[in-house]
Structures are given as C-alpha cells and as structure tokens.
Amino acid sequence: MVPRWWPSQCHSSDHHGTRMVAIVVPWRRWLVWYQGGGHCGATAVTTMVPRWWPSRCRGSSHTATIPLALPSPQSVTGTFCPAHEDSALVSCGLDRGRFLLSDVPFPGSTPVLLKRPSFCPAKRLGERPELPLPAELRGRGVAAGVAVLLRASTGRILLTRRASTLSIFPNIWVPPGGHVEPGEELLAVGLRELEEETGLRLPAGTFSWGTLGLWESLYPPMLSRGLPRRHHVVTYLLLRSDEPHAQLEARMRPNESEVSAYAWLEPPVLAAIAATGDEVKGLGGVPSALPATISITELSGGSASSTRLPTATLLATAPARGEDVERVSTGTKFALGLCLGSQGRP
Structure with missing residues (x-):
C-alpha cells in the first residue's frame, strides 16, 4: 500500500519468496519502508528513485514504474547527503502503516534531522565494494x-x-x-x-x-x-x-x-x-x-x-x-x- 496522494497504478508481487514491489511515483527521490511483523523477525523494503532521473526528466509530468527488491546494505543517510557528510535534513511521515522518507515535503510529513555515525558500516561497505556479502545479509533491508x-x-x-x-x-x-x-x-x-x-x-x-x-x-x-x-x-x-x-x-x-x-x-x-x-x-x-x-x-x-x-x-x-x-x-x-x-x- 502506498500514500493516498500517489497514482493508483501501484502493485506488489512475490517472486521466488522475495517480495517485489512496483511503485508509481512522481519525479522525486523517495525512500519507502514496508514493515514486516514481529520484533526479531521484522523485515522491510528500502529503495530510492535514481538520482539521475530528475535531471533527465525535468519538467515532465509523467510518472515511472520502479521495480523494487530488498537491497544489500547501503547507507540510508547517504541517499540524502554527499558521501563525505553524515547528516541531512529530510521529511518523514507515516502513511497507513508505512514509514516514508523524502528529500522534499509531502502531505503530513515533518522536517527532521537524519544522521549516521562517521563509522557507519553501511557507509564503509560502500567504500569497499570488494567485500563480499552473504545472500542472507543482502536480503535483510x-x-x-x-x-x-x-x-x-x-x-x-x-x-x-x-x-x-x-x-x-x-x-x-x-x-x-x-x-x-x-x-x-x-x-x-x-x-x-x-x-x-x-x-x-x-x-x-x-x-x-x-x-x-x-x-x-x-x-x-x-x-x-x-x-x-x-x-x-x-x-x-x-x-x-x-x-x-x-x-x-x-x-x-x-x-x-x-x-x-x-x-x-x-x-x-x-x-x-x-x-x-x-x-x-x-x-x-x-x-x-x-x-x-x-x-x-x-x-x-x-x-x-x-x-x-x-x-x-x-x-x-x-x-x-x-x-x-x-x-x-x-x-x-x-x-x-x-x-x-x-x-x-x-
């Protein structure tokens, strides 16, 4: 389920046990969490619209369908700030049980500071692509x-x-x-x-x-x-x-x-x-x-x-x-x- 103000052509499916989500979004960068049940077993889906889309499609009123899958560990904070920085001002909010982050305000959102430690493992992994990750770690979200x-x-x-x-x-x-x-x-x-x-x-x-x-x-x-x-x-x-x-x-x-x-x-x-x-x-x-x-x-x-x-x-x-x-x-x-x-x- 996605926010009410988004187009209705949103759907989700399962493929070989991995939750796949297709979301129709405006030309903006979004992070979306899909929360799973349970404390220790909680899972989620995280993704973003690629940074290069807005510049290629500026002025367009169209939307795009983006297939999402559980990613390997990557820094959420790094999505919103340059690699050499560790904090960013974002907009966050809940919509029908989904926790949303965006670099632009959206209905019901609150501006808030997002930060990671300078030694954030996800940040360090991005700097060391030679480190192999087991499949169970790549799929956690x-x-x-x-x-x-x-x-x-x-x-x-x-x-x-x-x-x-x-x-x-x-x-x-x-x-x-x-x-x-x-x-x-x-x-x-x-x-x-x-x-x-x-x-x-x-x-x-x-x-x-x-x-x-x-x-x-x-x-x-x-x-x-x-x-x-x-x-x-x-x-x-x-x-x-x-x-x-x-x-x-x-x-x-x-x-x-x-x-x-x-x-x-x-x-x-x-x-x-x-x-x-x-x-x-x-x-x-x-x-x-x-x-x-x-x-x-x-x-x-x-x-x-x-x-x-x-x-x-x-x-x-x-x-x-x-x-x-x-x-x-x-x-x-x-x-x-x-x-x-x-x-x-x-």
Missing part, C-alpha cells in the same frame, strides 16, 4: 524503530541498560524503544515500548511530546566487529512528563529480559554524555565538575537495588577494535544533543 527520551518535570531523563542476554547491543545504555509494528503511529510505538520495558504507563494528559531526530543504526556497529546483521532507522521522540522522576520511578516495573539496570540522569551528566559524540577511542576522562560515580538501579531476580556506577562508564565511546564496552549508544548521544540543544542542523 531496513527496519523502522522508535526510542523515547522520557524527561521528568525535574529535568532528569531515563536511560536503561540492555540485558546482557540480548543479541543486539547487550549491556549498552539506551532509552526504551523497539520496532514499529504494521499500522502503528510513532507515539503509540514509544508508549508501548516504554510500558513493555519499564512497566511505566503515562496517562493521557500528563505529558507532551515531539520528534527529535532520525538515527541510522547497524549492528554490529563497526565493520571491525563483523558484517552488519541488523539495519534500522530509529526515530527518537522526546516525552516531557508533568511528574517528577521519583513519582514516575515508583510506578516502574522493569522487564528483566530486556533491562538489567536503569538510571534517572541529571542534565550536567546528560550534557557530558552528549558531548562525547561518535568518537571512537574507548573510555574517556570525567570532567572535574561531575561526580566520580552516579546512582543507578540494578535489577536481578525480580528485585531492584541501588548502586553506584563510575561516571566514566557512561562517557565511554565505542572502541575501534575488540570487544565492545558498557557505554551509552552513539544514537542516544545524538538524541541527547538534540534534546539539550547542543546539536546543530546540517
């Missing part, structure tokens, strides 16, 4: 996700540490979030994932919200740790609660299969985390203005206990090689920068 920064009235923001048993980004600090299910609105995804992971339900009328930005995420996050097995574009939302963090925490019942710890972090710590950006160097120093440790809540066997975590752990950056370390995800740092007003537009 891009899935849509949502993550929510929940900010209490006291100014603190909730981050959670992913369980060590998870197959993607174990032991990494992130906001609650997950896949977009077919037909879901972005806010509904964020609220659902917040409740599923933390047990926290926000009553209607007790919060406001807005879109922060889009982040291109692959796992493993670097080619030095292997070829990418998962590829997402994550929409970061900011939820501003009318309640203080202590009141929110009293209602939390975290899901230990997904969350091993959580923390309500103060603005100075959040600003220091955001300032580390997407640097690749491992553990860094702690600014003298920050405490040496911060309070977190550890979860184990159905019980919760307060403990102290070295602040340096949250300021760690992704190591270039070897095993990953406990740290705040690079995408989360990007979102925190936007939330705190320290990140500019391209």
